[in-house]
Amino acid sequence: MADLLRELENQSVYILREAYKHFKSLCMLWSIGKDSTVMLWLARKAFFGHVPMPLVHIDTSYKIPSMIAYRDRLAREWGLKMVVGQNRAALADGMAHTRGRLTCCGALKTEALRRTLDGSWPRLVMNADGVYVEEQHREPYTGVIVGARADEEGSRSKERYFSPRDKNNDWDVADQPPEFWNQFKTDFAPGTHVRIHPLLDWTEINIWEYIERENIPIIDLYFDRGDGTRYRSLGCAPCTGHIRSTATTPREIIAELRETTVAERAGRAQDQEDPHAMEKLRRDGYM
Numbered sequence: 361m362a363d364l365l366r367e368l369e370n371q372s373v374y375i376l377r378e379a380y381k382h383f384k385s386l387c388m389l390w391s392i393g394k395d396s397t398v399m400l401w402l403a404r405k406a407f408f409g410h411v412p413m414p415l416v417h418i419d420t421s422y423k424i425p426s427m428i429a430y431r432d433r434l435a436r437e438w439g440l441k442m443v444v445g446q447n448r449a450a451l452a453d454g455m456a457h458t459r460g461r462l463t464c465c466g467a468l469k470t471e472a473l474r475r476t477l478d479g480s481w482p483r484l485v486m487n488a489d490g491v492y493v494e495e496q497h498r499e500p501y502t503g504v505i506v507g508a509r510a511d512e513e514g515s516r517s518k519e520r521y522f523s524p525r526d527k528n529n530d531w532d533v534a535d536q537p538p539e540f541w542n543q544f545k546t547d548f549a550p551g552t553h554v555r556i557h558p559l560l561d562w563t564e565i566n567i568w569e570y571i572e573r574e575n576i577p578i579i580d581l582y583f584d585r586g587d588g589t590r591y592r593s594l595g596c597a598p599c600t601g602h603i604r605s606t607a608t609t610p611r612e613i614i615a616e617l618r619e620t621t622v623a624e625r626a627g628r629a630q631d632q633e634d635p636h637a638m639e640k641l642r643r644d645g646y647m
Contacts, residue, residue: 382546383503396507422596445476572610
């Protein structure tokens with residue numbers, strides 16, 4: 361296990377450094393979940409304790425409050441440049457999961473992400489005092505680092521490490537560059553937007569093994585806090601369910617995962633509404 365984790369870590373660090381080398385305007389998406397937090401930890405390793413690119417979080421306003429508190433605390437402690445995007449117009453119009461979960465995700469996640477990345481909407485940036493202020497200069501991000509894993513959900517297995525989108529962030533699944541022997545295409549036509557996936561080969565168990573090995577300060581929603589339930593996958597509060605579990609440590613979670621036959625995203629309501637929900641969202645630019 362140790363050798364495998366070392367190989368995965370080395371591969372991810374290499375991809376992060378390649379991304380930083382080749383993309384002038386680069387950011388990293390941070391959902392506050394286990395995968396993107398491991399990715400953030402790897403970035404700190406890749407750049408010797410410093411994260412040189414901004415962290416982007418898309419805030420639907422329906423996240424579990426402790427997720428936002430965790431995000432801001434870690435941003436302050438680790439000296440991260442924290443950028444938050446939001447579809448304010450949709451929220452002002454009352455957008456919520458009651459209008460249909462895919463409709464809500466499309467507006468509050470996909471559209472908010474697209475417009476935050478292309479710079480056409482204001483971004484909020486945490487200042488040195490831990491206060492969010494509106495960013496005046498909004499250069500588009502042409503490279504976006506994402507914590508997607510191939511084993512989590514079907515559409516993610518179709519990704520490449522360096523996966524191009526067109527100028528509108530749309531994803532053509534059939535038009536992906538080949539990647540052999542750690543040779544990655546990083547030179548794309550002007551206007552191309554590229555998603556970079558350092559965790560593509562990691563599994564859910566690998567993530568938890570690495571969290572245990574590195575003692576990563578993951579949010580405590582993943583652990584049983586006394587009521588015999590915990591979250592396995594984190595999203596918006598109205599659309600994310602608990603699982604029955606008494607696991608309070610990464611090692612206990614790993615033991616559970618070795619026995620379970622339940623899919624990781626089984627608690628995500630949008631996946632229950634439409635089994636192809638994630639691929640539809642991702643084709644339109646979602647993470």
